[in-house]
Amino acid sequence: MLFGSIEAGGTKFVCSVGNEQFEVKNSISFPTTTPKKTLQQAIDYFKQYDVAAIGVGSFGPIDVFQGSKTYGYVMATPKPYWSNMDMIGFLKAQLDVPMYFTTDVNASAYGETLAQDIQNLVYFTIGTGIGAGAIQQGQFIGGISHAEMGHQFVKRHPQDLDFKGICPFHGDCLEGLAAGPSLEARTGKRGENIASDSEIWNIQAYYIAQAAISATLTLAPEKIIFGGGVMSHDHMIARVRKFFKVLLNDYIPTPPLEDYLQLTSIANNGSATLGNFALALEALRSV
Amino acid sequence: MLFGSIEAGGTKFVCSVGNEQFEVKNSISFPTTTPKKTLQQAIDYFKQYDVAAIGVGSFGPIDVFQGSKTYGYVMATPKPYWSNMDMIGFLKAQLDVPMYFTTDVNASAYGETLAQDIQNLVYFTIGTGIGAGAIQQGQFIGGISHAEMGHQFVKRHPQDLDFKGICPFHGDCLEGLAAGPSLEARTGKRGENIASDSEIWNIQAYYIAQAAISATLTLAPEKIIFGGGVMSHDHMIARVRKFFKVLLNDYIPTPPLEDYLQLTSIANNGSATLGNFALALEALRSV
Numbered sequence: 001m002l003f004g005s006i007e008a009g010g011t012k013f014v015c016s017v018g019n020e021q022f023e024v025k026n027s028i029s030f031p032t033t034t035p036k037k038t039l040q041q042a043i044d045y046f047k048q049y050d051v052a053a054i055g056v057g058s059f060g061p062i063d064v065f066q067g068s069k070t071y072g073y074v075m076a077t078p079k080p081y082w083s084n085m086d087m088i089g090f091l092k093a094q095l096d097v098p099m100y101f102t103t104d105v106n107a108s109a110y111g112e113t114l115a116q117d118i119q120n121l122v123y124f125t126i127g128t129g130i131g132a133g134a135i136q137q138g139q140f141i142g143g144i145s146h147a148e149m150g151h152q153f154v155k156r157h158p159q160d161l162d163f164k165g166i167c168p169f170h171g172d173c174l175e176g177l178a179a180g181p182s183l184e185a186r187t188g189k190r191g192e193n194i195a196s197d198s199e200i201w202n203i204q205a206y207y208i209a210q211a212a213i214s215a216t217l218t219l220a221p222e223k224i225i226f227g228g229g230v231m232s233h234d235h236m237i238a239r240v241r242k243f244f245k246v247l248l249n250d251y252i253p254t255p256p257l258e259d260y261l262q263l264t265s266i267a268n269n270g271s272a273t274l275g276n277f278a279l280a281l282e283a284l285r286s287v
Numbered sequence: 288m289l290f291g292s293i294e295a296g297g298t299k300f301v302c303s304v305g306n307e308q309f310e311v312k313n314s315i316s317f318p319t320t321t322p323k324k325t326l327q328q329a330i331d332y333f334k335q336y337d338v339a340a341i342g343v344g345s346f347g348p349i350d351v352f353q354g355s356k357t358y359g360y361v362m363a364t365p366k367p368y369w370s371n372m373d374m375i376g377f378l379k380a381q382l383d384v385p386m387y388f389t390t391d392v393n394a395s396a397y398g399e400t401l402a403q404d405i406q407n408l409v410y411f412t413i414g415t416g417i418g419a420g421a422i423q424q425g426q427f428i429g430g431i432s433h434a435e436m437g438h439q440f441v442k443r444h445p446q447d448l449d450f451k452g453i454c455p456f457h458g459d460c461l462e463g464l465a466a467g468p469s470l471e472a473r474t475g476k477r478g479e480n481i482a483s484d485s486e487i488w489n490i491q492a493y494y495i496a497q498a499a500i501s502a503t504l505t506l507a508p509e510k511i512i513f514g515g516g517v518m519s520h521d522h523m524i525a526r527v528r529k530f531f532k533v534l535l536n537d538y539i540p541t542p543p544l545e546d547y548l549q550l551t552s553i554a555n556n557g558s559a560t561l562g563n564f565a566l567a568l569e570a571l572r573s574v
Contacts, residue, residue, distance in 0.1 A: 136429075141505070142506070143507045146507065147507070148538070150504075153500065170534070172442065210440050214501060217435040218434055219429070219434075220429045220431050220434070250456075252432065
C-alpha cells in the first residue's frame, strides 16, 4: 500500500509517495503559483501512483473543522489567488481517496511525535513567518480552529524597544519581531549575511524563548521542536535555551533543556512528509 | 448517591456535598492553615456523609500526573508548610473513596463546560494570582503537567513602561502586571478603592486581553471565561473585550466577543464546585 504527502507551502509544493513503513519512494517539488495550476500538478503526479490516501499539510489559515461549510479551504490569506480556495474539494474531484487536511506545522509536529516516539509535543517553525503545531496525547490542539501561536505578544528585549515590528496585523507580535524578515528590517541584511556574533541573534532568541515558555506554561509538552530558516543558524538553539532558562527562572520543572528544546530530527523538512503519510493512514482508517 | 467537592484554596477550603444532579446539599468553609489541620477538617466533614467519590481542585503547583511518584502532592509553593504535601494520600488514608485531583482553575473550567454545554473552553482567574484551566474536546489541557498560563510574558502598555511588576519569579509577567496586588503596588490603593474611571483599569485590561489572545491563538476555544476579584469590577469585562479586539486586529475569526469573552456563569465560585462533583463522578467511573 502506498501513501501520499502534499506539503502545500506558500513558496513551493512538495509531493511525495511513501510505503507502509512511511519511507519516501518518490518525491517532486514545484513552485506555488495559481491554485488551479499548482493543485493540478499535484493531481497529475499522484495519478501515476495508486495511493490509498493522502495527507495534506497546508500553509494557512485553513479550515480544518470537519462539518464546517468551508472545510478543506484555504481561508483569507495575503497570498494572491489562494483566499477561499477549496483545496481539498479540488483535489478530491480528481483523486478519489481519503485525505487528511491540516496545517503544514501540524503535519511536521505529527511527524516529530512519530520520530521521537512521544505523545505531547509543540513544533515551531521560525522562518518567513512563525507558525506552530501542537499535539497532546497524540491529538492536535485546536478546539474550533488550529494553533496560530506566531501572533502572540511578547515582552520586548531591552535593546530592541524602538523597532516597530513587521507584522501587517500586529506590528510587534512574535512574528513581527522574530520571523526571518525582521532581521532584514532591523539590519538591512539577510540572516545569512549577518555575523554570528551580532547582538541581533540574542534579540531573536529572546523572543523565540518566550514563545517556548508560553507553550510550556500552556501545554506542558514533552518536547518543543524548532524548524525554519532562522533556527537553521547553528548558534540559535543554544541561545534559545539560554533565554528560556533565564526568563522562566525555574518557575516550573522542565526536562533538561538539551532534550526539551530541540531542532527537527529529520532533515529537509522530512517531519512534515512523515506526518502526512501517517495522517493519510489515519484518514484511511477513519473512512 | 452523593458526591464531594473540595475547593482547596490558598486562603480557605470549601467542602461541599452534592447529589447526582450535582446540586449542592451542604457546604462548609474554613481557613487554610497547616496542611494536617486543614485536611483533617475536610476529612471530618466528609465522614458525616456517605459520598461515593470526591473531586479535589487545589491551589498549585500540584502533581496531577498519574504514575508520578508525587502524584497528588502540592509541589514547591511559597505557601508556608504546604510544599511537598501529599494531599491526596492524606485524604485517602481516612476517606476510602475514589478522588479526582486537579487544579482549582481546572475544576472551575470543567464546571463551566457543563454549565455552558461546550467542549472547548479556557477559564482564567484574575485575583491574588493569575491561573488558567483549559479544556479541549472535554479533556484537560496539559501534557505532562497542568497549565500555568499566569506567568507568560506580555507586551507592555505604553503608559506602564516603568512599573517593574510584582511576580517574585518573573517581575513583569502577566501575573506580575495584572494580578490584584499589582493594583496596590502601582497606586497604593486596593482595587475596591480605585475609581472606576482610573486609567489603571485600562492597563490591567490590556494585559488580560493579551492572555485571552494567547489562549485563542494557541487553543482556539469556544469561549474564554473570567473569574477572580479583578474581573469582579463590573467595568472590566468590557475593557478586556475592547483591547482583545484592538490587539488581535481581526487576524483570525472569533465568535462575537460578548459571547466569546464572558464572566463566570455561576455565582460564588460555583463552577469549581460543579466541576468537582462531575470530576468525582469521573473518578468513580474510572475505578
